[in-house]
Amino acid sequence: MPSRPATLGPALALFALAAFAGPSLAAPAASDSGTQQLVADHGWTALAYSEKGGKVCYLVGTPEKSEPANLSRGRIDLYITHRPGEKALNVVHFDAGYPYKQGSSADLDVDGKKFSLFTDKESAWAADSATDKAVTEALAKGKHASLKGSSQRGTGTTDTYALVGFDKALAAIDKACGVKR
Numbered sequence: 001m002p003s004r005p006a007t008l009g010p011a012l013a014l015f016a017l018a019a020f021a022g023p024s025l026a027a028p029a030a031s032d033s034g035t036q037q038l039v040a041d042h043g044w045t046a047l048a049y050s051e052k053g054g055k056v057c058y059l060v061g062t063p064e065k066s067e068p069a070n071l072s073r074g075r076i077d078l079y080i081t082h083r084p085g086e087k088a089l090n091v092v093h094f095d096a097g098y099p100y101k102q103g104s105s106a107d108l109d110v111d112g113k114k115f116s117l118f119t120d121k122e123s124a125w126a127a128d129s130a131t132d133k134a135v136t137e138a139l140a141k142g143k144h145a146s147l148k149g150s151s152q153r154g155t156g157t158t159d160t161y162a163l164v165g166f167d168k169a170l171a172a173i174d175k176a177c178g179v180k181r
Contacts (some may be wrong), residue, residue, distance in 0.1 A: 132163040
């Protein structure tokens, strides 16, 4: 099993807190060693906080369209995270709002550039740092992205993201965490 989810485990609870906070993200939320701060909001929300002496910066956005529309799902989000103290940059993470079919992959298309992401429970991840970087760069230059996956029950889903403002939110988290592009 890939180890990517384990490297972000402690932050997933904070991500979930931020995701469920919705528009109230402008108010700082508690973290391990301080407060979460809104860095920017360009349709994609950029946030930063300190954890175990290191800075964590991430952006989060929701799809403009999810299909099938009548399917009952939890939160559906895309995150890009920097943890410079751990040398983890551009970490790509999608929340599907349902458990993926075990052993399946999710297919990401960013303006015709295709990526295969591995799935683990309700999440889809890039397999390695090179893929993280390639996906993040494609998203920053793209106009639309779609993620296709299959639930444990075999239901196919497609989540479509408008990427307007993604590049600005990415630049904001880059600056907040001192990441050079």
